[in-house]
């Protein structure tokens with residue numbers, strides 16, 4: 001079976017490749033990487049990795065790849081919004097690969113400005129004539145490479161407080177990157193499993209409960225400073241305008257604090273043996289990892 005994947009240099013992609021190498025040592029796998037990407041960290045894996053250079057958001061990249069070879073399976077981890085480019089690249093091909101796509105539960109957001117692109121991408125995916133399995137993770141955490149919780153842990157460790165914009169009572173259910181990576185591997189091993197699956201973590205908590213848990217794991221209290229939601233939205237907007245990609249917080253993250261982001265994963269449990277770890281277990285591992293890297297105090 002020939003495989004092409006995107007996102008191999010990212011958090012989830014790297015963990016997936018680790019799991020893949022354990023189950024399929026020395027197997028060949030094709031990775032689509034951007035010209036400025038650094039796949040050096042993958043050289044120690046017991047796999048034969050071939051690199052295709054390109055940008056998964058552009059139809060030209062996919063057309064170029066498919067003029068060389070058509071894989072049996074494409075694992076697209078990089079970004080759900082790239083689906084239109086992939087589907088258009090696959091148009092009129094003789095052979096249609098099985099697609100394993102990483103989406104996001106962000107598609108359920110009531111803020112259309114954020115969910116609309118995902119809705120468009122998913123509806124495009126539904127037009128695909130071949131088979132596909134769409135995995136929608138909630139917020140991904142689990143290491144200093146995650147986009148969210150490692151920053152929160154670092155801040156709490158350093159300053160001993162964290163701002164809570166709005167009530168702080170809305171629900172979240174973060175998923176550990178290793179559990180997501182394992183689900184991708186299972187989806188690969190079970191190509192008959194098709195359709196869409198929400199992948200949430202093992203525990204539902206409020207934002208305030210998350211801060212309490214982080215404090216317990218750090219071994220120091222984290223004071224919760226209550227602030228009006230608007231203050232957070234304004235600050236995040238200013239930071240995003242000034243710092244662009246380098247902003248520590250996005251306006252979307254603050255606005256979405258008002259939404260419950262807990263989603264059942266019963267279907268994934270049934271079809272993909274998806275039994276994610278509890279948040280306490282996952283965060284304990286993340287805190288220990290960050291301690292061992294000297295990123296937080298011991």
Ligand SMILES: NC(=O)c1ccc[n+]([C@@H]2O[C@H](COP(=O)([O-])OP(=O)(O)OC[C@H]3O[C@@H](n4cnc5c(N)ncnc54)[C@H](OP(=O)(O)O)[C@@H]3O)[C@@H](O)[C@H]2O)c1
Nearest residue numbers: 007008009010011012034037055056077078079104139140
């Ligand atoms: N982070 C979250 O909380 C969250 C929540 C729900 C869903 N998701 C989705 O889950 C997936 C994995 O997330 P992650 O946090 O593990 O990702 P990540 O660490 O940010 O890694 C993203 C990967 O995609 C590659 N990539 C990005 N744009 C690309 C492009 N245009 N062409 C080719 N490669 C490209 C990056 O390569 P480079 O080396 O070139 O940068 C990197 O390998 C993503 O689709 C993300 O949108 C994330």
